[in-house]
Amino acid sequence: MNRLTGHIKNLQVEGQITLVTLLLVGDLEMKTILIDTPESAEYLALNQEVNILFKETEVVIGLEKTNGISLTNKIDCKVQALQRGILLSGVDLECAPGNIQAIVSTEALLEMGIESGKKVLAMIKLNEVMLSPK
Structure with a gap:
């Protein structure tokens, strides 16, 4: 499980759903949508x-x-290391808010020419991001 730290910058509530804007190190913003409200x-x-x-x-x-x-x-990230498997590969990424890991298909890594030191963009759907109190 990847774990970064941030502060809540904005809350937008509709019914029982909240869109949360987070501020991380380096003025990076992330968003998540939760089935929860401040109440x-x-x-x-x-x-x-x-x-x-x-x-x-x-x-x-x-x-x-x-x-x-x-x-x-x-x-924005830089590839630190790769753990190549036959079907899936682990990718260690160095990013401003902290290091994260990805698991992707080995075939995709090879097609994209991903290797250590390469600059890449890590992307996460907002409904896949979870929050917990610090």
């Missing part, structure tokens, strides 16, 4: 420090920035 989860408060959690299998790796994709959370 039902007291840690949902402006400026509250939170843990930002997401699975390694939920990280999509791209080679360049794009505005033509619906993935909201985009983090």
Whole structure:
């Protein structure tokens, strides 16, 4: 499980759903959508420090920035290390807010020419990001 730290920058509530904007190191913003509200989860408060959690299998790796994709959370990273398997590979990424790991198909890594030292874009769907109080 990937774990980063950030502060709640904005809360937008509709019914029982909250869109949370988070501020991480380096002025990086991430977003998540929760089936919770500030009334039902007291840690949902402006400026509250939170843990930002997401699975390694939920990280999509791209080679360049794009505005033509619906993935909201985009983090510039550098590949630190690879653990290549026959079907799946682990990718260790160095990013401003902290190191993260991704698990992607080995075939995709080879097609994209991913190797240590390469700059990539890590992307995570906002509904795959979980929060916990710090």
